[in-house]
Amino acid sequence: MSRRSLEGQVAVVTGAARGVGELLARKLSARGARVALVGLEPDELKNVAARLHTDCDTWHADVTDHEAMARVAQEVKERFGKVDIVVANAGVASGGPFVDSDPVAWRRVIEVNLIGSAVTGRAFLPVLLESRGYFLQIASLAAITPAPMMSAYCASKSGVEAFAHSLRAEVGYRGVRVGVGYLSWTDTDMVRGADQDDVMRELRQRLPWPSNRTYPLGPAVDRIVAGIERRSAHVYAQWWLRGMQSVRGYLPGVIATVGQREMRRFAPRLGGVSKGLVGAGGAADEAGRTADR
Numbered sequence: 001m002s003r004r005s006l007e008g009q010v011a012v013v014t015g016a017a018r019g020v021g022e023l024l025a026r027k028l029s030a031r032g033a034r035v036a037l038v039g040l041e042p043d044e045l046k047n048v049a050a051r052l053h054t055d056c057d058t059w060h061a062d063v064t065d066h067e068a069m070a071r072v073a074q075e076v077k078e079r080f081g082k083v084d085i086v087v088a089n090a091g092v093a094s095g096g097p098f099v100d101s102d103p104v105a106w107r108r109v110i111e112v113n114l115i116g117s118a119v120t121g122r123a124f125l126p127v128l129l130e131s132r133g134y135f136l137q138i139a140s141l142a143a144i145t146p147a148p149m150m151s152a153y154c155a156s157k158s159g160v161e162a163f164a165h166s167l168r169a170e171v172g173y174r175g176v177r178v179g180v181g182y183l184s185w186t187d188t189d190m191v192r193g194a195d196q197d198d199v200m201r202e203l204r205q206r207l208p209w210p211s212n213r214t215y216p217l218g219p220a221v222d223r224i225v226a227g228i229e230r231r232s233a234h235v236y237a238q239w240w241l242r243g244m245q246s247v248r249g250y251l252p253g254v255i256a257t258v259g260q261r262e263m264r265r266f267a268p269r270l271g272g273v274s275k276g277l278v279g280a281g282g283a284a285d286e287a288g289r290t291a292d293r
Helices: 019-030 042-050 066-080 103-131 151-174 189-195 198-205 217-230 241-272 279-292
Strands: 010-014 034-039 056-060 085-088 134-138 177-182 234-236
Touching (some): 010 019, 034 042, 042 056, 066 103, 085 103, 151 177, 198 241
Parallel strands (some): 034 056
């Protein structure tokens, strides 16, 4: 599919304060898009906005809040006159054995990653229908490969993948394209936060190549931007992820066998694995919820 110029288009990016969202906003702006930044960290969002090349604005909102996101969608339309692109990128993660997991943190991963994406889609679909625009759902390698110690994250990313596929079938005839973006371990605050736990870091290092690497953020986001320009149904931030689709049916059995062996190896150390949300984004999410109580 040929690329479309982003010049003058209006793009909404959730989770835009850091990581993939922050760099994506900058690269979209560099290509001429006007950008609406949505997230939980108003000061960080303003810092991102100050580095953009085009007209932009920021909105402080929790993507799981229906009323807040509906307000954001209305205000973005009023501010820019239209919305052409929405990237549902906001996400958090937690790790560790499910049996000992913090139920609040586990639920929050599902709420932000899955419910928050649906709330984002519900809020912005009316304006995307007007513009015959593009909705990109950021998923993960975790949607393709189930993994021990990541039950909430894998469940949420499998969920958003299925949500996006269902949505594509519903709205395609009305001119709205829907894509799913897949990323492996990419150099973000979330991944660095997970790596602060020795067990999680060592377990990841024992994954087979190339899934045991941490990939640079810049090239990954460049691939996402190219997918947005093409309105692609599938966007792969690392080249080898496309090939994983052809073997995904075999992966649960393989991972179950290998995972049991690795969990037995790490069993004596599992009690010390962190149970909360990881990284600076997770800390920001927890701080925001604490302030709202």
